[in-house]
Amino acid sequence: MSNAIFAELAQLEALIAQLGDRARTDVVSRVQYKNRSFPIYSIVLGSLRDDVPALAFVGGVHGLEKIGSEVILSYLQTIIHLLDWDEEFAGRLERSRLVFIPIVNPIGVYRGTRSNGNGVDLMRNAPIEGKGNTKLYSGHRVSPRLPWYRGDTAQMETEAQALCQVIRKYVFNSPLSIALDLHSGFGIHDRLWFPYASCKKPFPGIAEAHALKQSFDRCYPNHIYKIEPMSQEYIINGDLWDYLYDSFMQTADAQHRQFLPLTLEMGSWLWLRKSPLHLFQRHGFFHPLLPHRQQRILRRHITLFDFLYRSLLYPKKWAQLDAMQLKQHNQQALALWYA
Ligand SMILES: [Zn+2]
Numbered sequence: 496m497s498n499a500i501f502a503e504l505a506q507l508e509a510l511i512a513q514l515g516d517r518a519r520t521d522v523v524s525r526v527q528y529k530n531r532s533f534p535i536y537s538i539v540l541g542s543l544r545d546d547v548p549a550l551a552f553v554g555g556v557h558g559l560e561k562i563g564s565e566v567i568l569s570y571l572q573t574i575i576h577l578l579d580w581d582e583e584f585a586g587r588l589e590r591s592r593l594v595f596i597p598i599v600n601p602i603g604v605y606r607g608t609r610s611n612g613n614g615v616d617l618m619r620n621a622p623i624e625g626k627g628n629t630k631l632y633s634g635h636r637v638s639p640r641l642p643w644y645r646g647d648t649a650q651m652e653t654e655a656q657a658l659c660q661v662i663r664k665y666v667f668n669s670p671l672s673i674a675l676d677l678h679s680g681f682g683i684h685d686r687l688w689f690p691y692a693s694c695k696k697p698f699p700g701i702a703e704a705h706a707l708k709q710s711f712d713r714c715y716p717n718h719i720y721k722i723e724p725m726s727q728e729y730i731i732n733g734d735l736w737d738y739l740y741d742s743f744m745q746t747a748d749a750q751h752r753q754f755l756p757l758t759l760e761m762g763s764w765l766w767l768r769k770s771p772l773h774l775f776q777r778h779g780f781f782h783p784l785l786p787h788r789q790q791r792i793l794r795r796h797i798t799l800f801d802f803l804y805r806s807l808l809y810p811k812k813w814a815q816l817d818a819m820q821l822k823q824h825n826q827q828a829l830a831l832w833y834a
Pocket of ligand 1: 557
């Protein structure tokens with residue numbers, strides 16, 4: 496363990512200590528900033544077998560949006576307490592796995608910056624080009640002094656590689672998996688995005704994404720999420736999830752496996768509009784500064800997490816569609832999102 500340098504890392508290391516041998520914890524990589532070494536941790540709970548579903552939680556890709564890390568750490572704390580007594584939850588873990596990378600970009604979280612220590616926006620760093628109307632915020636190679644800098648073409652940043660490594664190792668080998676990457680951004684809605692981010696064309700899993708949305712809408716008709724392909728909002732270059740999804744589709748077994756990457760973008764106007772003065776503070780835009788508002792965000796997404804987990808364990812209604820259902824969901828998805 497390192498001597499934790501900021502609060503979220505200290506919290507993560509305390510959780511790792513509490514988990515002990517109930518989890519498989521790795522320091523996937525280390526990144527250096529001003530003579531300090533920052534670990535990038537992954538935590539895996541449950542079965543390591545190849546034939547079980549996997550659910551991954553990713554946070555802190557953009558350091559400034561540290562609320563994503565905090566939501567995951569809070570969920571991990573809940574799980575640790577459940578493991579003490581909830582036999583049903585322990586049973587679930589015997590036939591599934593949960594994968595956590597709570598702080599992908601520790602230097603960014605430490606400094607309160609979107610980018611990593613090299614000034615690179617990790618979610619613009621993959622070797623994948625946006626198609627269509629791209630803007631500066633879509634990712635550029637002008638200068639690391641400007642936000643949304645994509646970094647070098649030759650190789651991805653250490654943090655981006657660490658994320659890909661964990662997803663390939665613990666998620667790609669599963670027959671059915673979901674990765675949920677937590678961010679916060681402008682806007683009044685909490686958005687749940689599926690691929691693609693780099694182009695307007697429908698991604699191969701739209702029927703399943705639509706079926707999952709329909710199931711969620713029916714179970715929780717008053718839910719708070721706007722569910723859509725990310726390209727509905729904007730097109731970006733270098734999206735890591737597009738990159739991972741495409742590389743998953745090229746794996747030998749892709750026909751027999753399903754992987755759905757989701758991005759949760761928590762709308763920061765939800766906390767900003769009540770305290771506009773936060774506009775003037777560094778974290779204000781992307782982080783709720785008042786404790787009660789932060790607590791509200793920490794508990795706001797538990798229903799979604801549990802729904803996704805149960806959907807992976809019981810996938811019949813969305814991930815095991817017959818030919819007729821596939822066709823119907825495809826048509827409905829096209830009409831809803833791509834008309
Ligand atoms: Zn973000």
